[in-house]
Amino acid sequence: MIKFENVSKSYKGEKFALEDINIDIKKGEFVFLVGSSGAGKSTFIKLLLKEESPTTGRIIINDIDTTELSRRKIPKLRRSMGVVFQDFRLLPNKTVYENIAFAMEITGNKAKDIRRKVPTILSMVGLSDKAKSYPSELSGGEQQRVG
Ligand SMILES: Nc1ncnc2c1ncn2[C@@H]1O[C@H](COP(=O)(O)OP(=O)(O)OP(=O)(O)O)[C@@H](O)[C@H]1O
Numbered sequence: 001m002i003k004f005e006n007v008s009k010s011y012k013g014e015k016f017a018l019e020d021i022n023i024d025i026k027k028g029e030f031v032f033l034v035g036s037s038g039a040g041k042s043t044f045i046k047l048l049l050k051e052e053s054p055t056t057g058r059i060i061i062n063d064i065d066t067t068e069l070s071r072r073k074i075p076k077l078r079r080s081m082g083v084v085f086q087d088f089r090l091l092p093n094k095t096v097y098e099n100i101a102f103a104m105e106i107t108g109n110k111a112k113d114i115r116r117k118v119p120t121i122l123s124m125v126g127l128s129d130k131a132k133s134y135p136s137e138l139s140g141g142e143q144q145r146v147g
């Protein structure tokens with residue numbers, strides 16, 4: 001499902017952020033990627049999303065070689081993944097409710113399901129009373145939970 005073959009990544013001539021990574025994650029596997037600050041965890045996620053390209057090696061997701069994927073096919077690849085970003089990536093002009101609803105809308109959920117599920121999701125992460133707040137009005141931890 002997710003395969004890295006001899007993947008290395010260096011940012012603009014710096015030393016490797018990731019060096020010769022080989023990994024094969026199968027459907028249903030539950031994997032933790034741990035490492036010290038600067039070890040390359042976010043770089044790994046950015047390569048998965050094709051936000052960054054590997055300096056060498058191949059990345060294969062669901063049998064598709066993403067290193068050869070054309071630009072216009074990248075949004076479809078990204079819609080197949082759920083990601084909680086370290087830097088939140090919330091939309092500043094949308095409320096907490098609207099941020100969640102929007103993410104659900106673009107991943108193909110029906111309006112009826114969105115109206116039903118968003119309050120449940122907010123309650124799960126203890127943010128029911130922040131539904132109408134904007135990201136700038138939230139703490140870092142609250143923004144992370146919206147993400
Ligand atoms: N855009 C960039 N340009 C240059 N170097 C970068 C860039 N992004 C990350 N790096 C470097 O690549 C290395 C890996 O960074 P990365 O963000 O993947 O680490 P991380 O494991 O996610 O760390 P943290 O736990 O602090 O989030 C670090 O040495 C970092 O300084």
Ligand SMILES: [Mg+2]
Nearest residue numbers: 041042043086
């Ligand atoms: Mg990181």
